[in-house]
Amino acid sequence: MSARRFLVLFLGALTMLRLFYCAQIELSPDEAYYFQWSEHLAPSYFSKGPGIALAMWLSTHLFGATEFGVRALSPLLSLGTSLLLAGLARRLYSESVAVWTVLLMNCTPIFNAGSLVMTIDPLSIFFWAAALFTFWLALEKSPAFSAWWPLTGALIGCGFLAKYTNAMQLLSILLLLAATPKHRSELRRPGFAALLAVFALFTIPVLVWNAQHDWITLRHLGERGGLSDGPSFHPTEFLVYLGLHFGVYSPLIFGAMLFAFPWSWKKARVHFKPRFLLAFTLPLFALYFILALKHAGQPNWTAPAVISLAVLTVACWQELAAERKWARTFAVAALAFGGVMSLITVDSEMLRRAGLPLSYDRDPSARLRGWRTAAESIETLRKKFESEHGQPVFLIANKYGTAASLAFYFTDKRREAPGHPPVYCPMSAVPENQFYFWPRYDALVSYADIARDLLPELVGAPFTNLKSALSTLETPGTPEQETEHRRQFLVALKAAAPQLPIDEYFTESMGSSPFLGRTALYITDHDDDRPASSIRREFARWEMIARIDCTRRGLPLRQLRVFACYDYRQPEL
Numbered sequence: 001m002s003a004r005r006f007l008v009l010f011l012g013a014l015t016m017l018r019l020f021y022c023a024q025i026e027l028s029p030d031e032a033y034y035f036q037w038s039e040h041l042a043p044s045y046f047s048k049g050p051g052i053a054l055a056m057w058l059s060t061h062l063f064g065a066t067e068f069g070v071r072a073l074s075p076l077l078s079l080g081t082s083l084l085l086a087g088l089a090r091r092l093y094s095e096s097v098a099v100w101t102v103l104l105m106n107c108t109p110i111f112n113a114g115s116l117v118m119t120i121d122p123l124s125i126f127f128w129a130a131a132l133f134t135f136w137l138a139l140e141k142s143p144a145f146s147a148w149w150p151l152t153g154a155l156i157g158c159g160f161l162a163k164y165t166n167a168m169q170l171l172s173i174l175l176l177l178a179a180t181p182k183h184r185s186e187l188r189r190p191g192f193a194a195l196l197a198v199f200a201l202f203t204i205p206v207l208v209w210n211a212q213h214d215w216i217t218l219r220h221l222g223e224r225g226g227l228s229d230g231p232s233f234h235p236t237e238f239l240v241y242l243g244l245h246f247g248v249y250s251p252l253i254f255g256a257m258l259f260a261f262p263w264s265w266k267k268a269r270v271h272f273k274p275r276f277l278l279a280f281t282l283p284l285f286a287l288y289f290i291l292a293l294k295h296a297g298q299p300n301w302t303a304p305a306v307i308s309l310a311v312l313t314v315a316c317w318q319e320l321a322a323e324r325k326w327a328r329t330f331a332v333a334a335l336a337f338g339g340v341m342s343l344i345t346v347d348s349e350m351l352r353r354a355g356l357p358l359s360y361d362r363d364p365s366a367r368l369r370g371w372r373t374a375a376e377s378i379e380t381l382r383k384k385f386e387s388e389h390g391q392p393v394f395l396i397a398n399k400y401g402t403a404a405s406l407a408f409y410f411t412d413k414r415r416e417a418p419g420h421p422p423v424y425c426p427m428s429a430v431p432e433n434q435f436y437f438w439p440r441y442d443a444l445v446s447y448a449d450i451a452r453d454l455l456p457e458l459v460g461a462p463f464t465n466l467k468s469a470l471s472t473l474e475t476p477g478t479p480e481q482e483t484e485h486r487r488q489f490l491v492a493l494k495a496a497a498p499q500l501p502i503d504e505y506f507t508e509s510m511g512s513s514p515f516l517g518r519t520a521l522y523i524t525d526h527d528d529d530r531p532a533s534s535i536r537r538e539f540a541r542w543e544m545i546a547r548i549d550c551t552r553r554g555l556p557l558r559q560l561r562v563f564a565c566y567d568y569r570q571p572e573l
Contacts, residue, residue, distance in 0.1 A: 018075035023068035029401025044209035051162030078115035107338035127159030149191035157202025241292035252334035375409035398524035444511030540567035
């Protein structure tokens with residue numbers, strides 16, 4: 001069997017298995033959260049661009065709002081990444097390097113996990129690999145202009161809309177061209193300018209949205225990277241970050257990658273191909289490991305750079321294996337161990353089936369389990385509580401992941417109004433997640449909107465008076481006239497709807513909370529004996545009414561605590 005035929009069969013079978021398995025496991029909180037983004041399409045979001053929301057909108061409209069519908073693109077994106085990686089490795093080195101590079105990536109635990117769950121990383125890595133490939137093709141046509149230049153800009157732009165890290169490819173391109181005399185003149189040619197211009201077009205939605213929202217994303221990214229804190233130096237954080245990489249890439253595979261760095265650096269000084277690959281590896285690794293001297297980040301932040309590093313690693317070890325038997329043994333052992341780690345990563349239950357009592361609080365995959373039964377328990381509790389108290393309640397969860405996961409698995413979404421999430425998050429004075437920008441339980445409904453909705457139900461004098469007052473309210477005038485118009489409108493509205501909580505006819509808010517006086521169920525996965533402080537301030541009283549223990553295979557998975565919070569109070573303005 002030829003190497004290329006083996007590669008096609010291997011990737012085809014692996015993709016079919018991934019498509020099947022991704023429908024068998026529950027959504028992680030992040031996936032459920034991004035699914036809610038796809039229900040509220042926007043030019044950008046609190047922490048990221050619109051890429052993940054658009055991808056989930058497409059897949060769920062094709063396959064339905066199910067686990068498979070949410071994740072269908074992830075195995076396909078991983079397939080595309082593998083094919084692009086094979087094409088690049090084949091073009092730079094050989095068919096053998098192409099096959100082994102694909103095997104290396106698909107034996108890496110973090111890549112396998114990303115092939116099953118749909119987050120920003122499958123999109124980011126796919127577009128990074130695609131831009132890497134098309135940029136090489138552009139250089140092959142150099143010095144002539146080709147469509148590969150603007151296409152590379154578009155692919156980097158698509159990756160940027162999924163994950164801002166992808167913009168680092170621009171720095172890699174700049175460094176590579178500047179460091180290579182043969183291609184340095186490309187910096188002054190139309191191709192490079194076209195690449196930058198096309199990329200810039202993709203930044204417009206993100207820039208416009210952030211300009212309208214006080215550049216909240218920049219502040220969020222600065223806080224997450226520790227840039228908003230003062231200067232500090234913590235070598236142990238660097239070691240923690242390094243250790244995380246050994247864990248998610250598997251110790252032998254990441255060790256082989258580190259071994260390839262000095263080999264690549266030496267080769268890159270005289271050969272363009274390793275220099276090309278190293279240019280798309282070092283900047284990203286350098287950035288996050290320098291930041292790790294202050295605070296350890298997430299190991300997936302460097303994942304795009306591993307695309308080019310994987311090709312370098314295989315090229316290095318293939319050269320070494322041709323001369324050293326131990327290198328061949330190590331390479332096989334690294335792939336085998338990585339494959340076993342990948343199996344455990346995507347299905348840790350196999351350890352428990354084998355009799356090992358692996359605790360769920362030490363198992364990252366626990367995030368993908370137990371949400372369906374938790375949602376069923378919450379719905380049952382809600383129905384019982386409403387039956388006993390004779391009034392509907394609304395739901396608040398302690399954090400966005402809990403809110404999104406429960407909402408996805410509710411059979412009765414029970415939205416309070418169109419556009420509202422099924423489960424709210426506690427509101428804060430500053431944005432902490434995307435829930436801040438969606439309809440909120442602490443938001444006021446305009447009295448003018450209430451009046452317009454009320455008019456069709458009125459007859460006689462209430463209808464005539466309210467309609468006239470509403471018309472007058474919308475007529476511009478002097479400040480004194482507008483104050484009087486507002487007073488007349490509120491008098492007419494109070495007469496038409498006495499139940500509205502208009503305590504004073506002269507009010508600056510001109511709005512009412514439809515949640516005023518209502519009861520909420522507050523759900524938290526923290527082991528607190530009382531709700532969050534913000535919830536305690538917003539409600540007159542509260543009591544814990546349930547502890548929901550989620551277990552699996554006789555082991556504790558998570559505990560949810562439910563508090564009944566009574567008499568929601570009008571927020572102070």
